[in-house]
Amino acid sequence: MSSKLETTASGSRTARRRRTNLQRKRPKLDDRLSRKPSSTRVTSQWKSRVKSRRKSTALALDRPVVAFDNAGVGRSTGETPDNVAAMARDAVTFLDLLGFSKVDLLGYSLGGCVAQQIAAEHGSLVRKLILVGTAPQGGEEHLLAVLEEAFSHTEAPDPRLPLFFTRSAASQAAGRAFLDRVYARKEDRDSDNGSAVTDPQAKALITWCATPDPGHALLRAIEQPSLVVSGSHDTMLPAGNAYAMFKAMSNAQLILYPDSGHGALFQHHSLFVSQARAFLDA
Template identity: 80%
Template sequence: MTKRDIASQDATTLETAPTRYIEGHGIRFAYRRLGPATGTPLVLLQHFSGNIDAWDPAVVNALATDRPVIAFDNAGVGRSTGQTPDNVEAMARDAINFVDLLDLSKVDLLGFSLGGCVAQQIAAEHGQLVRKLILVGTAPKGGEEHLLAVLQDAFSKTDAPDPRLPLFFTTSPASQSSGLAFLKRAKVRQDDRDTDNGSAVTDPQAKALITWCATPDPGHAILRAIRQPTLVVSGSHDTMLPASNAYAMSRELSNAQLVLYPDSGHGALFQHHEMFVSHVRTFLDAQPVAA
């Protein structure tokens, strides 16, 4: 990394980076790019209902100190045009189209929740494109999910300042305090914030996630097709996509490491952001072990 790269990176954060656009395949994709100009880009695949500004700056900015990081809105989400698909396979195709438009020949993927399902599909189908894979708070095809029940419970808590507080964090004082800190960080950006497209995004995304988990995958064909080194991360008390999914994935993947964070829910990567960033850096920087 050159001094110029470092200076450029230091001046740009998720809160200050301009939203860029690139168009192709009938879609105008919105994205932000942080970090140095060189290195294998880490592409972020977002959770159900989330857009670029739903990422935690503490995670994104820290990861971007030593590698390019790209956060983007997939088709129909945020400021990206097009229609949000109702299945994971189409979401994966749209994400691949975005990567192709940026002319990236090799990427690392970080998929959170629904984004983790999309990341699995991409890694299984495009082994030459994906170098390493990070799956956070997600499930394999045919896995266990409680999306609608957890959403209903979270939105019934009308005293919560944001639905993500009961959705992503446990009821312990420590977790709730971390949740409030995350919400504060996520709201720092005031200018050029991403947009919430409501049910036009959440309805098809809910169908995609529920269908993914309800569809059996005999012999775990998708997981078995993923040969890349994979870091699997979960919160110990994830109520939306339980930690049993993470254990199941780590058993079936050929080259996986499993990390389970204590007293944490679906947003474990935001609650334990410093530890998460440290684990991700160690994983991405490690040299592959010769077979």
């Protein structure tokens, strides 16, 4: 895995990590997977989502994977935008800087909103789209209430345990295993940028969901093959969002994971990886 800062034309620096299995044949350019993380613990956390202890990142077994922090997040410089449209523009600028003419795009949570915007406005750039734990424009969100509830659990070793996982024994066990993977990384970790990042990101997500799109014009503009993924008991961005997206999009598949919350892809990481790879390879 390589970690690098790229400088854009505006002078801001974007942090990215690239993973690839060097024993495999180098994929073609349009097989690259670009991942837009969510609004909390950025690139370091992405590694734990799809990683087993005995293998490198599973999605990178047969394709280069670039996980990046958008403007102001993690080690990327600049100011974090407070709206999805600006985040999408920054992401496209970064992809252009890397010289990617065609990518598979994966977005989680707020990153999924950004990925929708990119796919709708830059159809020729995106080959396939994976949207995880996210919402359409005008969708349902309970961000502030869910965060308040999660942080009220002072007995939890980490607020992500009640935030991302259900109360069942199986889900909590998966959550603790997820945290073990997160904390396993000791070096080259991303810093927590605090309210300078979380406040504009929260505003972006809340505004996105508060902006009506009764005809789902943005979703209907997405013609690329898409995989929509959600946890059955996601309290932050409920699973009804995923079903609404699936119905509105012309070429979408839907996966709902049982007994799982906003961190469904962390809880069912092995299954998610196998299904995501099958979708991208089809």
